Amino acid sequence: MSPQRVQVTVDGRTLQLSNLDKLLYPDAGFTKAEVLDYYSRVAPYILPHLADRPLTMNRFPNGVTGQSFFEKNKPSHTPSWVRTVRLPVPGSSMNRDEIDFVVCDDLATLVWLANLAALELHVPQWTVGPRGEARPADLLVFDLDPGPPASIVECAEVACLLRTEIGRDSLTGYPKTSGRKGMQVYAPIAPAPDAATSAYAKDLAQRLEATHPTLVLSRMTRSLRPGKVFVDWSQNNAAKTTVAPYSLRAVAQPTVSTPLRWAEVESGRPLRFTAGEVLARVEEHGDLFAGLRTADRPALPR
Numbered sequence: 686m687s688p689q690r691v692q693v694t695v696d697g698r699t700l701q702l703s704n705l706d707k708l709l710y711p712d713a714g715f716t717k718a719e720v721l722d723y724y725s726r727v728a729p730y731i732l733p734h735l736a737d738r739p740l741t742m743n744r745f746p747n748g749v750t751g752q753s754f755f756e757k758n759k760p761s762h763t764p765s766w767v768r769t770v771r772l773p774v775p776g777s778s779m780n781r782d783e784i785d786f787v788v789c790d791d792l793a794t795l796v797w798l799a800n801l802a803a804l805e806l807h808v809p810q811w812t813v814g815p816r817g818e819a820r821p822a823d824l825l826v827f828d829l830d831p832g833p834p835a836s837i838v839e840c841a842e843v844a845c846l847l848r849t850e851i852g853r854d855s856l857t858g859y860p861k862t863s864g865r866k867g868m869q870v871y872a873p874i875a876p877a878p879d880a881a882t883s884a885y886a887k888d889l890a891q892r893l894e895a896t897h898p899t900l901v902l903s904r905m906t907r908s909l910r911p912g913k914v915f916v917d918w919s920q921n922n923a924a925k926t927t928v929a930p931y932s933l934r935a936v937a938q939p940t941v942s943t944p945l946r947w948a949e950v951e952s953g954r955p956l957r958f959t960a961g962e963v964l965a966r967v968e969e970h971g972d973l974f975a976g977l978r979t980a981d982r983p984a985l986p987r
């Protein structure tokens with residue numbers, strides 16, 4: 686066997702790992718082996734948030750400074766034991782009516798994805814059933830994008846405003862960093878069509894803009910963004926995905942989309958966590974997003 690390849694067994698599945706010493710984060714000296722180690726160790730926390738959700742991979746075969754590509758359709762060399770679901774994709778850029786999505790339900794699949802240099806893992810706000818049928822959304826998400834000179838500090842301020850607003854509708858907010866410059870706030874909900882989740886999120890974003898016009902923006906117009914936080918309600922569209930909790934991000938340092946405590950959001954401090962820091966956090970706090978799966982799911986207000 687080539688010295689560049691190592692055969693491992695993960696939960697009874699045989700995998701060929703390759704190029705373990707390749708620098709996927711050159712500025713940080715962070716190798717593919719370290720990416721594999723991170724995803725293997727964070728697996729108990731990330732897998733529940735990937736389970737039953739069709740996956741969009743952002744792959745960086747030559748590291749974060751090289752070319753990358755988003756991949757929805759399963760790779761041609763996907764092992765037979767990897768779970769896939771065939772779903773319609775209207776308007777596909779590849780002119781396909783349907784795509785075979787990977788669903789990452791287990792450690793072996795997660796390690797296989799990491800070996801593909803699928804650094805970023807993105808999922809929708811809805812799941813698929815045991816026969817692969819698409820279900821309604823069970824999550825609501827607000828994606829907070831700061832327009833410089835606004836930063837994640839201003840995002841945190843808006844996140845607190847969102848928590849108060851959705852709390853009036855008996856929804857519970859769960860914040861996380863995007864792993865880049867922004868944040869997201871999630872809320873578990875009773876299953877609802879994406880038209881309803883998008884309409885609710887848009888209305889709330891517009892209300893926040895009306896009451897905090899110097900801080901919040903609900904419109905996508907880029908010329909209006911400097912110094913404000915764009916509340917992207919459109920992420921609730923069924924065709925869109927959001928970076929998964931505990932996913933790495935493809936920036937210079939191996940940062941992670943990190944679940945937060947509300948006390949951290951309220952602190953006003955810049956919030957940024959790398960892979961090693963996140964592993965220490967889950968040791969201390971467990972999964973701060975566990976409530977997305979276990980909490981009550983109130984219906985959206987009509």
